[in-house]
Amino acid sequence: MDDHVITVLNNIGGFSFIALSAYLLLLSGEISFGQQAFYGIGAYASGMMTAMFGLSFWLALPLAMIVSGLAAAAVGGLTLRLRGLYFAIATLAFAETVRLILVATTWQVEVDGEPVGPNGSEGLGNIRWGFDNEYEPVDFLWMIYGTLGIVLLLFFLMERSRLGSIIRTIGADRLLAETQGIAVTRYKILVAGLAGALAAIGGAFYAHIQTTVYPENFDVMLGVHSLAYGLIGGLGTAVGPILGVLLDVGFLEAVEWIQGYRMIVFGGLVAVLLIFMPRGILDERRIHRLRTALRGRRQARTHGAAGA
Amino acid sequence: MGSGYALLAIGFTLIFGVLRRLNLSYGPSIMVGVFFGTFLFLQFQAGWYAVLLATVLGAVIAGAYVERMCFWAIKKGAAVASMVSSFAVWMQLEEAVTIAFPDRTYEFPALGDFELIELGDLSVRQEHLIMLGIAALLVFLLHLLLFRTRFGLAVRAVSEDPDAALFMGVNTGRTIFLAFILASAIGGIAGYFIMATEEVITPKFGLQATFKGLIAMMLGGMGSVPGAIAGGLLLGVVEKQAEWYAGAVWRDIAAFLLLFVFLIFRPGGLLAQGTAARELAALRRV
Numbered sequence: 001m002d003d004h005v006i007t008v009l010n011n012i013g014g015f016s017f018i019a020l021s022a023y024l025l026l027l028s029g030e031i032s033f034g035q036q037a038f039y040g041i042g043a044y045a046s047g048m049m050t051a052m053f054g055l056s057f058w059l060a061l062p063l064a065m066i067v068s069g070l071a072a073a074a075v076g077g078l079t080l081r082l083r084g085l086y087f088a089i090a091t092l093a094f095a096e097t098v099r100l101i102l103v104a105t106t107w108q109v110e111v112d113g114e115p116v117g118p119n120g121s122e123g124l125g126n127i128r129w130g131f132d133n134e135y136e137p138v139d140f141l142w143m144i145y146g147t148l149g150i151v152l153l154l155f156f157l158m159e160r161s162r163l164g165s166i167i168r169t170i171g172a173d174r175l176l177a178e179t180q181g182i183a184v185t186r187y188k189i190l191v192a193g194l195a196g197a198l199a200a201i202g203g204a205f206y207a208h209i210q211t212t213v214y215p216e217n218f219d220v221m222l223g224v225h226s227l228a229y230g231l232i233g234g235l236g237t238a239v240g241p242i243l244g245v246l247l248d249v250g251f252l253e254a255v256e257w258i259q260g261y262r263m264i265v266f267g268g269l270v271a272v273l274l275i276f277m278p279r280g281i282l283d284e285r286r287i288h289r290l291r292t293a294l295r296g297r298r299q300a301r302t303h304g305a306a307g308a
Numbered sequence: 309m310g311s312g313y314a315l316l317a318i319g320f321t322l323i324f325g326v327l328r329r330l331n332l333s334y335g336p337s338i339m340v341g342v343f344f345g346t347f348l349f350l351q352f353q354a355g356w357y358a359v360l361l362a363t364v365l366g367a368v369i370a371g372a373y374v375e376r377m378c379f380w381a382i383k384k385g386a387a388v389a390s391m392v393s394s395f396a397v398w399m400q401l402e403e404a405v406t407i408a409f410p411d412r413t414y415e416f417p418a419l420g421d422f423e424l425i426e427l428g429d430l431s432v433r434q435e436h437l438i439m440l441g442i443a444a445l446l447v448f449l450l451h452l453l454l455f456r457t458r459f460g461l462a463v464r465a466v467s468e469d470p471d472a473a474l475f476m477g478v479n480t481g482r483t484i485f486l487a488f489i490l491a492s493a494i495g496g497i498a499g500y501f502i503m504a505t506e507e508v509i510t511p512k513f514g515l516q517a518t519f520k521g522l523i524a525m526m527l528g529g530m531g532s533v534p535g536a537i538a539g540g541l542l543l544g545v546v547e548k549q550a551e552w553y554a555g556a557v558w559r560d561i562a563a564f565l566l567l568f569v570f571l572i573f574r575p576g577g578l579l580a581q582g583t584a585a586r587e588l589a590a591l592r593r594v
Contacts, residue, residue, distance in 0.1 A: 031388050078572050084387070085330050086575050089526055093568040096519075100561040220515075224395045231392050263403035270396035275381045278389040 006137045010209055012242075012249050013144035017202030018222070019229035019241035020151065021195040026230050028191045029171035031084070033223050034075075034091030035199045037098040040218030041068040042200025043207035044102065044118060050129040050208070051116050052109050057129050061204050065197040072196020076189045083174075095223055102215035123214035130208050137209070144205050151198065155238035167191060199226075228270055234282030243282060311436075311443035312505075314540025315498035316521030318450065318533055319491040325467040325531040326487045329387045333374040333394040335518030336401040337492055338499040341367030342416070342509055343405050345500060349417045356504075359417055363503075364496035370401060371492025375485055398514065405511050413510050416503040435505040442501060446494060447537060453490075454533070463487050467531065495521075523567045529577025538578050 018039045025032045046064035049055040079090045108117035118124045158164045170177045229244030344366030345359040378393040425432045454460035462483045465473040528539025550562035
């Protein structure tokens, strides 16, 4: 594989995490415009841990997830009262505050005679863990897709579990969920925290591949993109958001003549798609139909075997 | 500055009021208008009235496109889809302008050469006073339009309850479209006066206009015109104070932090007495 393909694949994998993070919140009925904050916190936290304090990436990744998850749970707790558009705007305000505070923050320590650490809009550079340990982009590719595979597996397990149906119930009708005896508050905070931790994984990988991250990497464009991925790909399955990422980063990146007009094409695509499929390509109904179709064939086969 | 924010917020609040949906493309459509205006100025040295007209026209055309694409075409009840779709169109508009105006930063004609007015220790820019006056005039006209005409009655009826308005013989689709056009025109005027004070435009103006208008509207309370004015003025004052004491970055931090804190402790906005119940009902519809 040449380097360009690997870079594109790495991008697809990295964005998948934040897309899944926004998707998880969508399932619970919340639209967040602020998941980029937790992606950014994940990137900065993990980058600072490896670059400034010499931690291993494998230790920094879970720590960054915890930091980001706690922050997200705190925000989720504060914004519990808000619904719909209000929640979306509150998360947006939070994310922009985080981004701008990163712009205003400088904190550097000496590492090998060089100052390392967040430096305002100059960003956080010198995240050399991958370089020092001789990790090639291909190695990151395996790491990202390995992690993504685990996350997807967890998603599928969750969707089949009690937790999955609780989250979807809350998303469909909060009042109904409450009358069913579900502790909605607790689950909302849990989901917010999980989504924050999920976004942090993408951020951590991003920081260690790029080696330098800037506050402007985590602006509202990233947040709304991650939300759009779920809405394009479909809200019926965890594969939906990844399909959305594939369409944007994969397809539009790959087609040369679109380059200069990428946003126009992507924007138009999203707008038209949402007119005809407001819940995305792989929405619940299509997933259900697919599933019954598959099951039907399997049943037909077993029946046939029994008959013979 | 606050009066400019107030005007932006009024446009926002009008759209939200009739539709109960958020139009993120509001700022970018104004940005399209502003670039129309500057194009006329740079190519033909057009006078201020032509530039103002072009700005409003551009904003209205872009606004109409947004309405057809993101709101008219998307079914009732899919407010989220509309919001995301309006964001998608925002990206389209921003890139289209960037392609048409590749230098990114352009000059915008100033209102004129004005001297600072000294009021004791204070010095005030005359442009800001003119903007305040225009804002007050527009608010007055808008008030007349909303409370003294059939169209205004229709707008208020749709914002109260679209289904009931439809049963009463209001052409809701047309009312929404016209309210959209009206909001875009107000946005265009706001955009013109803000730009004529700043004298430099970039495609990033779309983002700023959306954010400032949005923050001002939410501070005041969604869907309320007096609230939008109060929110705009409050935002202007807070931003200036933060900039004065802590620097330019803190200006924006203060704005977003203010919004976040407001949403947590007073989600209905400044003027939320008694409207809380109606807001909740509206939210259920969203």
